[in-house]
Amino acid sequence: MHEANILSISEADISHFSDRYRANLINCLSGYKSANLVGSKSPDGHENLAIVNSVFHIGANPPLMGMIMRPHTVPRDTLQNIKTTERFTLNNVPQSIIANAHQTSARYPADISEFNECGLTPVYQDDFAAPFVAESSLQIALELAEIKYLAINKTEMVIAHVKHIYAPQAALSNDGYLDHACLQSTAVNGLDGYYQGQKVARYAYAKAGVKPSKLAP
Amino acid sequence: MHEANILSISEADISHFSDRYRANLINCLSGYKSANLVGSKSPDGHENLAIVNSVFHIGANPPLMGMIMRPHTVPRDTLQNIKTTERFTLNNVPQSIIANAHQTSARYPADISEFNECGLTPVYQDDFAAPFVAESSLQIALELAEIKYLAINKTEMVIAHVKHIYAPQAALSNDGYLDHACLQSTAVNGLDGYYQGQKVARYAYAKAGVKPSKLAP
Numbered sequence: 001m002h003e004a005n006i007l008s009i010s011e012a013d014i015s016h017f018s019d020r021y022r023a024n025l026i027n028c029l030s031g032y033k034s035a036n037l038v039g040s041k042s043p044d045g046h047e048n049l050a051i052v053n054s055v056f057h058i059g060a061n062p063p064l065m066g067m068i069m070r071p072h073t074v075p076r077d078t079l080q081n082i083k084t085t086e087r088f089t090l091n092n093v094p095q096s097i098i099a100n101a102h103q104t105s106a107r108y109p110a111d112i113s114e115f116n117e118c119g120l121t122p123v124y125q126d127d128f129a130a131p132f133v134a135e136s137s138l139q140i141a142l143e144l145a146e147i148k149y150l151a152i153n154k155t156e157m158v159i160a161h162v163k164h165i166y167a168p169q170a171a172l173s174n175d176g177y178l179d180h181a182c183l184q185s186t187a188v189n190g191l192d193g194y195y196q197g198q199k200v201a202r203y204a205y206a207k208a209g210v211k212p213s214k215l216a217p
Numbered sequence: 218m219h220e221a222n223i224l225s226i227s228e229a230d231i232s233h234f235s236d237r238y239r240a241n242l243i244n245c246l247s248g249y250k251s252a253n254l255v256g257s258k259s260p261d262g263h264e265n266l267a268i269v270n271s272v273f274h275i276g277a278n279p280p281l282m283g284m285i286m287r288p289h290t291v292p293r294d295t296l297q298n299i300k301t302t303e304r305f306t307l308n309n310v311p312q313s314i315i316a317n318a319h320q321t322s323a324r325y326p327a328d329i330s331e332f333n334e335c336g337l338t339p340v341y342q343d344d345f346a347a348p349f350v351a352e353s354s355l356q357i358a359l360e361l362a363e364i365k366y367l368a369i370n371k372t373e374m375v376i377a378h379v380k381h382i383y384a385p386q387a388a389l390s391n392d393g394y395l396d397h398a399c400l401q402s403t404a405v406n407g408l409d410g411y412y413q414g415q416k417v418a419r420y421a422y423a424k425a426g427v428k429p430s431k432l433a434p
Contacts, residue, residue: 006384006385007383007385007386008342008383009382009384010381011378011379011380014280017393019277020392021393022278022280024390024392024393024394025393025395026274026276026277026278026280026379027274027277028393028394028395028397029274029307029355029379029395030253030273030282030307031253031272031309031404032249032250032397032414033250033274034247034248034250035248036247036248053274054274055247055248056247056273056285057244057246057250057270058367058369058370058372059243059287059369059370059372060236060244061236061240061243061370062369062370063231063239063243065246065247068274070276090246095417098418099429102429103423103428103429106423106425106426107424117425125225138246150275150376152275152276152376153275153276153278153279155275157374161228162228163227163228164225164227164228165224165246166223166224167223167224168223168224169222169223169224172242175237175238176234176237176238177242177407177410178241178245178246178407180245180248180249180406181406181412185248187249187404187414189395189398189414190394190395192419192420192421192422193394193416193419194419194420195397195414195415195416195417197249197404197406197412197414198413198414199406199410199412200403200412201315201410201411202409203315203319203411204409206322207324208325208329208334209323210323212316212317215409
C-alpha cells in the first residue's frame, strides 16, 4: 500500500496524537469486536451492568471466555463484583438496545443500577446469583476462574468458565453453530461505533491442497 | 428467556457434546470476532501466514494488541516465528479475500509459504522484518512485548506493541476513528462463518443523566 491515498502512521506519530485521537485509532485496529453487557450483583444486592467490547474466546474444552478490564475506567464496580461474588453474566446486544447498552458506559455511582438508568430489565434464571439482561437474545452465565494482572498497562484479564447458555433454538445449527445475524447481535468498531452483521458464508474445514469451499447455508 | 423456543444449555450438557459441536458453540459465544491475517518470517527466510480470530485490544497508551494462540493447532509456525524474530504483522481480511484467508488455516509444512499456496501477496514496507498482506486494506506492524502462558488451557497470549499502521485516508475520520465498513473488513462468527459489517451509528460519549445521542455520520 504505497499509493498516495494510503496513510503511513509511525509509532512516533501515534505517541504525538491527542489522547482521544489515539484512543479512537488504536481501539479500531483489531477490527470488529463483540458487544457484550456484563451483569453482576454486589454482595449487598446492588445490580450492575456494563458494556464491554473486550470479550474473547479462550478455549472450548473446558469452555472458557476472557475479557480485559480497565480498573481505572468505568466497569470498576463490575470488576469488584466479579472478584467478590465470582459470578457474572454476558449478554449480547441486539440492535434494538444499542442506545441502552451504550448508555451503561456512563459513570453511575455503585449503588445505582444501570439496568434502571438505561432501561434494561434484570432477570434471574436457574438460581444463578448474577442478573441476565432480559432483552438480550444470547445470555451466558459465567464463574470466575482467575484474574491475570497485565502489568504492562495495569489492566486485568478476567478468565471465566461457561456455566450456562440461553439462546433461541432458531439461531442454533445442527453442528453447534450459533448465528449472530439471526440473534441480531451488534459488533463494535473502536469505542463507539455499532454495526450489524450480514452473513457472507461459512467455509468448510480447510485442508492443504484442497480448494476452499462454502458450507451449504 | 423462558419461552418454549429458548434453549437452556447447562455445563453438563456442554461437557457431553461432541468435540466439534462444542468447539462450534463455544467459539460462537463471544459474538462477532475480528478476522486478521498474521504475517511472519522465520530466521531462515520462510514466510508464514495464518488467519486468527482471537485478536483483541489491550490498551491505547502504550498502543498494545493481544491474541490467543493454540500451540497444538495450526499457527504453531507463526508462534515460533514471533518468539524468534519478535516481529509480525496483522492484516485485515477484506471481503474479496475471505476464501484465501480461510485457506491459510490448513496445515501446511513450515517451509511452505501460505502466501503462495493461498494466493496472497507478501509485501515489505519501511524495512520491517515481517511480511504484510498486499491485498489487505489495513496493515499493522507489531513488535512482541511479552507472551503469557495460560496454564488453565495451555494456550499462549501474545502481547505486542503497535509499531506502524498503514490505512487508506478515506477510512479515517478527523477524530482517529477508522471505519471497518469502509475498509470492507470481515467479521468472524465462530470458527468458520464470515460476515460483512454495516454501520448502524456512532454514539457520543455517555454521561449519567444525559440521553444517548448519535454522532453525526
